[in-house]
Amino acid sequence: MGYDIERFVGYVNEGLLCCICQDVLENPLQAPCEHAFCSTCIHGWLVHHHICPEDRQSLDVSVLWPLFRYMKNDLNQLQIQCRNREHGCNMVCSLESIELHEWTCINMELFPLSSHGAHITCEFCNFELSKLKSFFLDTTQYFHLY
Ligand SMILES: [Zn+2]
Ligand SMILES: [Zn+2]
Ligand SMILES: [Zn+2]
Numbered sequence: 001m002g003y004d005i006e007r008f009v010g011y012v013n014e015g016l017l018c019c020i021c022q023d024v025l026e027n028p029l030q031a032p033c034e035h036a037f038c039s040t041c042i043h044g045w046l047v048h049h050h051i052c053p054e055d056r057q058s059l060d061v062s063v064l065w066p067l068f069r070y071m072k073n074d075l076n077q078l079q080i081q082c083r084n085r086e087h088g089c090n091m092v093c094s095l096e097s098i099e100l101h102e103w104t105c106i107n108m109e110l111f112p113l114s115s116h117g118a119h120i121t122c123e124f125c126n127f128e129l130s131k132l133k134s135f136f137l138d139t140t141q142y143f144h145l146y
Contacts, residue, residue, distance in 0.1 A: 002026045002038045009079040009092055016075050019054040020045055024095075025075060028067040033057050036067055 002023030005012060018025050020041035027039035035054045037045070042064065045053055052059045067075070076096035082089040084105050091101055 001040065003080060003095070007081045007083070007085075009081065012078060013074060015071065016078070019052075024078065025067070028072070028075065029064040030067050030071075031057075031059050032063055033059070036071070 002018045002021050002025055005017070005022075005024055008024060012024060015036070016025055017023065018028075018038045018041050019035050020037055023038075025036055025038055028036050029039050029042055030036045031042075031052050033052050033055055035052055037053075043061065046059065046061050050058060050060060066072070076094060078095045079092055080095050080098050082091040082093075082098065082105055083102055084091075089105055091098075091105065093101055
């Protein structure tokens with residue numbers, strides 16, 4: 001399965017979508033007919049089919065190759081939101097670096113400061129800040145939780 005297109009900021013070229021799951025390509029592979037798929041999607045498909053799901057030309061796992069370099073570059077540059085957005089992480093970065101971010105972000109726990117007695121407000125707008133603690137990095141960040 002690819003990356004949910006809802007997580008991307010800005011325009012995503014149709015050519016960077018998987019023909020099977022319709023999400024943004026994850027570990028993409030390309031067929032000789034130039035259709036592109038997530039690695040897991042096309043491998044799952046080819047277990048029971050021997051054609052391209054898009055144009056029905058014959059297709060075998062041995063002829064799949066990595067995505068063209070220019071498409072791969074486009075893909076890597078897409079801006080994606082952190083999967084922990086609903087838990088308060090506002091990180092947006094390139095697809096290329098999101099995995100590294102999420103790996104550290106997964107270990108974070110968010111809690112309102114007031115529940116721990118402390119009370120810190122934003123120096124710019126006086127909004128009460130929340131505290132984000134990363135157990136993995138042993139760092140603490142403060143930010144707005146709306
Ligand atoms: Zn897919
Ligand atoms: Zn095709
Ligand atoms: Zn995050």
